Amino acid sequence: MKHVRTIIDKEWSEVFKNRWVISTMTLLPMLFVAMPLVMLYMTTSSLPVDLPAESAGLPAGFTEVCAGLTAGECTQIYLLNQFMLLFMLMPLMIPTTIAAYSIVGEKTTRSLEPLLATPITTVELLAGKGLAAVIPGVLISYAAFGIFVIGSLLLGLSTAVINYILSPIWLLGILVLGPILSVIATIVAIYISSRVSDPRVAEQLSGMVIIPLMLVMFAVLAGKLVININFMLIAIVICALLAFGMLRLGTVIFDRENILTKWK
Amino acid sequence: MIKTKNISKVFLIGKKQEKELRAVDDLTLEVMKGEVFGFLGPNGAGKTTTVRILTGLIRPTEGTAQVAGYELGRDDTNIRRNVGILTEAPGMYERLTAEKNLTIFANLYDVPDVQKAVNKYLSMMGLWERRLDSVGSYSKGMRQKLALARALIHEPQILFLDEPTSGLDPEASKTVRDFIEELKSEGRTIFMTTHNLDEAERLCDRVGIFQQKLLTLDSPSNLRDQMFGRRVVFHLQTMEPAWVDLVAGIAGAGNVEVVDNKLVVSLKNPEESNPVIIRALVTAGAQVQFVGVIRHSLEQIYLEMVGSGDRGQA
Numbered sequence: 001m002k003h004v005r006t007i008i009d010k011e012w013s014e015v016f017k018n019r020w021v022i023s024t025m026t027l028l029p030m031l032f033v034a035m036p037l038v039m040l041y042m043t044t045s046s047l048p049v050d051l052p053a054e055s056a057g058l059p060a061g062f063t064e065v066c067a068g069l070t071a072g073e074c075t076q077i078y079l080l081n082q083f084m085l086l087f088m089l090m091p092l093m094i095p096t097t098i099a100a101y102s103i104v105g106e107k108t109t110r111s112l113e114p115l116l117a118t119p120i121t122t123v124e125l126l127a128g129k130g131l132a133a134v135i136p137g138v139l140i141s142y143a144a145f146g147i148f149v150i151g152s153l154l155l156g157l158s159t160a161v162i163n164y165i166l167s168p169i170w171l172l173g174i175l176v177l178g179p180i181l182s183v184i185a186t187i188v189a190i191y192i193s194s195r196v197s198d199p200r201v202a203e204q205l206s207g208m209v210i211i212p213l214m215l216v217m218f219a220v221l222a223g224k225l226v227i228n229i230n231f232m233l234i235a236i237v238i239c240a241l242l243a244f245g246m247l248r249l250g251t252v253i254f255d256r257e258n259i260l261t262k263w264k
Numbered sequence: 265m266i267k268t269k270n271i272s273k274v275f276l277i278g279k280k281q282e283k284e285l286r287a288v289d290d291l292t293l294e295v296m297k298g299e300v301f302g303f304l305g306p307n308g309a310g311k312t313t314t315v316r317i318l319t320g321l322i323r324p325t326e327g328t329a330q331v332a333g334y335e336l337g338r339d340d341t342n343i344r345r346n347v348g349i350l351t352e353a354p355g356m357y358e359r360l361t362a363e364k365n366l367t368i369f370a371n372l373y374d375v376p377d378v379q380k381a382v383n384k385y386l387s388m389m390g391l392w393e394r395r396l397d398s399v400g401s402y403s404k405g406m407r408q409k410l411a412l413a414r415a416l417i418h419e420p421q422i423l424f425l426d427e428p429t430s431g432l433d434p435e436a437s438k439t440v441r442d443f444i445e446e447l448k449s450e451g452r453t454i455f456m457t458t459h460n461l462d463e464a465e466r467l468c469d470r471v472g473i474f475q476q477k478l479l480t481l482d483s484p485s486n487l488r489d490q491m492f493g494r495r496v497v498f499h500l501q502t503m504e505p506a507w508v509d510l511v512a513g514i515a516g517a518g519n520v521e522v523v524d525n526k527l528v529v530s531l532k533n534p535e536e537s538n539p540v541i542i543r544a545l546v547t548a549g550a551q552v553q554f555v556g557v558i559r560h561s562l563e564q565i566y567l568e569m570v571g572s573g574d575r576g577q578a
Contacts, residue, residue: 002371002374003371003372006368006371006372009368010357010360010368013357013359013360013364014357014359014360017359017360018359109355109356109357109358110351110353110354110355111355111356111357112355113316113321113349113351113355114349114351114355114369114411114414114415115372116321117319117320117321117344117347117349117351118344118369118372118373119341119342119344119345119372119373119374120372121341256321256322257321257322257323260316260321260322261275261322
């Protein structure tokens with residue numbers, strides 16, 4: 001565990017000395033918190049409060065979610081359904097910034113060889129690099145969600161909308177699925193980072209891990225998918241299995257010799 | 265301390281890995297405890313690959329080795345625990361301070377008292393005053409000193425130095441060389457690759473000249489004697505052609521050449537032959553002004569063995 005802590009400490013010492021990385025890691029969550037709050041603020045004052053949900057003209061599959069709500073509340077929940085996915089996008093994007101650089105960065109600065117020459121095991125090295133990326137991603141996502149909840153309360157949203165934000169669907173999504181997605185994104189980014197020779201390529205390729213989640217967002221936006229508790233539970237199980245498999249595979253395919261000799 | 269038996273390393277290269285590159289071929293050698301061993305060879309000879317194999321970073325394709333008493337391929341973690349490596353490029357964490365760099369490695373090597381070890385090596389390397397500066401602001405020589413400190417932080421039994429003075433200015437090279445001499449006097453086992461033959465001659469107990477294969481292996485002085493014998497120059501006031509045959513006929517003397525008024529003779533044992541030759545020359549009427557020895561440098565031996573061509577990186 002001492003080796004893992006040392007790697008985390010080293011990664012953070014390096015990352016947090018880079019102002020640009022810090023900016024990337026903080027600006028994005030701020031934007032993701034501001035966007036839904038602005039949208040909620042604008043819709044709170046402009047949407048009708050006395051019409052039934054059916055009159056909001058939302059996709060047919062969505063009206064079940066809005067049973068007993070007004071058209072205004074239903075519209076806000078419909079919009080939230082899309083924006084809440086941003087809080088799951090954060091733990092995907094933030095770790096990628098750190099993890100994509102983690103191996104290829106050491107290759108380019110020639111610090112990988114002395115590091116691999118220490119008694120650190122492959123599992124310890126990957127765990128250290130991975131956790132150094134996952135922890136800030138998850139913590140920032142949690143903090144962003146917390147700020148969003150506080151902001152929503154301050155906006156004076158209706159109890160139904162607040163309840164929707166704090167419903168098991170999104171608590172599971174943000175507090176459970178988010179970290180799992182973060183682990184998957186980190187493993188992919190570290191794998192890519194160990195295979196390429198240019199940090200820019202690593203970052204670009206690693207950025208593609210958000211594509212599946214973007215597809216989900218588009219499906220929600222198009223009214224083809226309604227995120228409910230079943231969807232969330234199934235997603236958690238599938239992603240957890242995927243993350244576990246990738247963790248096992250990662251330690252097998254991370255070959256010190258190839259990484260050291262086949263990258264020029 | 266280091267024992268290799270028929271070590272070979274083949275890399276598969278090309279887009280489809282269809283070609284084989286034999287970087288190390290059938291390397292058998294032994295480095296004793298406390299010995300400073302110089303591993304010499306041109307660029308691309310396989311020196312760095314050998315160091316990487318012996319430090320458990322890459323696997324040999326064939327052969328076996330024992331490093332610090334541990335079997336290569338079976339106890340690699342223990343090998344890494346007991347060896348220190350100065351890589352060809354220092355590879356420091358440039359955003360971090362020298363102190364932080366050493367602390368990280370002291371922790372990774374499980375050094376019992378991290379702060380004490382870090383302080384010791386920062387002081388020893390003359391980096392104490394700059395310990396809180398980021399390594400990015402260091403000169404090349406300072407980085408190399410820091411990299412040496414990193415290699416030594418866990419007090420390894422064996423130290424691998426890959427081109428320790430490469431790219432350094434004369435002053436920084438001297439500092440590093442002096443430090444290696446200090447390590448030598450402490451009785452550390454050092455395996456050093458270098459291009460600097462003068463350095464190898466000065467520091468190494470034995471040298472191996474290597475080009476994929478080990479071409480020769482011995483102490484620099486023995487290599488010199490084996491390759492060129494010992495050449496002695498007799499400076500005479502005048503030269504008579506008959507004296508050449510006279511000297512050539514003396515037991516132990518060979519390859520007699522005349523250069524101006526000098527007789528250059530290869531001798532197996534100059535201590536025994538010199539008085540005999542001088543007596544014979546004086547008896548024959550020669551006036552011997554003085555006698556000297558031609559010392560062949562390690563560079564001449566090296567060039568004789570490997571040629572002077574640069575083969576590019578493997």
